[in-house]
Amino acid sequence: MDTRFSSAIHTLIMIAGSDAPLTSEIIARSVGTNASYIRRLTGLLKKSGIIESHRGIGGFSLLQRPEDLTLYAIYQAISDTQQVHVFDLHRNPSDACVVGRYIQPVLAEMFRGIEEQAERELKRTTLADCIRRMQDKLGKSGCE
Amino acid sequence: MDTRFSSAIHTLIMIAGSDAPLTSEIIARSVGTNASYIRRLTGLLKKSGIIESHRGIGGFSLLQRPEDLTLYAIYQAISDTQQVHVFDLHRNPSDACVVGRYIQPVLAEMFRGIEEQAERELKRTTLADCIRRMQDKLGKSGCE
Numbered sequence: 001m002d003t004r005f006s007s008a009i010h011t012l013i014m015i016a017g018s019d020a021p022l023t024s025e026i027i028a029r030s031v032g033t034n035a036s037y038i039r040r041l042t043g044l045l046k047k048s049g050i051i052e053s054h055r056g057i058g059g060f061s062l063l064q065r066p067e068d069l070t071l072y073a074i075y076q077a078i079s080d081t082q083q084v085h086v087f088d089l090h091r092n093p094s095d096a097c098v099v100g101r102y103i104q105p106v107l108a109e110m111f112r113g114i115e116e117q118a119e120r121e122l123k124r125t126t127l128a129d130c131i132r133r134m135q136d137k138l139g140k141s142g143c144e
Numbered sequence: 145m146d147t148r149f150s151s152a153i154h155t156l157i158m159i160a161g162s163d164a165p166l167t168s169e170i171i172a173r174s175v176g177t178n179a180s181y182i183r184r185l186t187g188l189l190k191k192s193g194i195i196e197s198h199r200g201i202g203g204f205s206l207l208q209r210p211e212d213l214t215l216y217a218i219y220q221a222i223s224d225t226q227q228v229h230v231f232d233l234h235r236n237p238s239d240a241c242v243v244g245r246y247i248q249p250v251l252a253e254m255f256r257g258i259e260e261q262a263e264r265e266l267k268r269t270t271l272a273d274c275i276r277r278m279q280d281k282l283g284k285s286g287c288e
Contacts, residue, residue, distance in 0.1 A: 003233060003235070005232070029238055030244040031234060032234060032238055090151045092177075096174075102281045103153070105281060106278050110273075114266070117265065133250045137249060
């Protein structure tokens, strides 16, 4: 996993909170990347039905309410795998040894349990939760 | 995270289960890697007080009972960070934008919650649990 996930959440918070149309360039400046990276992300988010883009007037809008949009849906939209991946398994254990023969299924099961916990947490958390936490920080900073 | 964690668990299951002294070469053949990689791992496990090596007769032995040795202790012994890391954060959000200013602390807090869950699970799980699961698979396979 690279920083696509956090960049996508950043992008969606901007889209959710903006009254004026947002271009890829504006989003890229805030995320700290280039516009083509943002276009790749917004392309994936469009493909998953999370946002739509407005060709004429420019900009993007959410197709789901922030309260209904889970971090899990965002993760799935922008990642190559459908499952959250936490721990890697070594690929070539030897079949000639009992430990080598069973280590992969044993660890895969144990690691999957941990990954499923992470997935449940992402399913429980919505874009609205992120926005609320951001507003809390904003309130505490005493500005804006 | 690379495959050091699963390779270290593999190594420790072998050490826990072996009556005869195990060399780095024998462990490496089972893990599917080279002996110098195993020596690097066993060096880290020694440094953390998980195993000791026997210079004269060769081989390694556990300094902790498998029931007391948690996967978290193994993870900490072989990884560069003391914390389980699941999601990356983008590094250069812009301070000029409200979202850019608060996205990192907001996501860091949310992601840390998920990572702490994973850590709790690794603290709950011991090397003995891995060995038990392996024995279960062995029993079901009807061999050995």
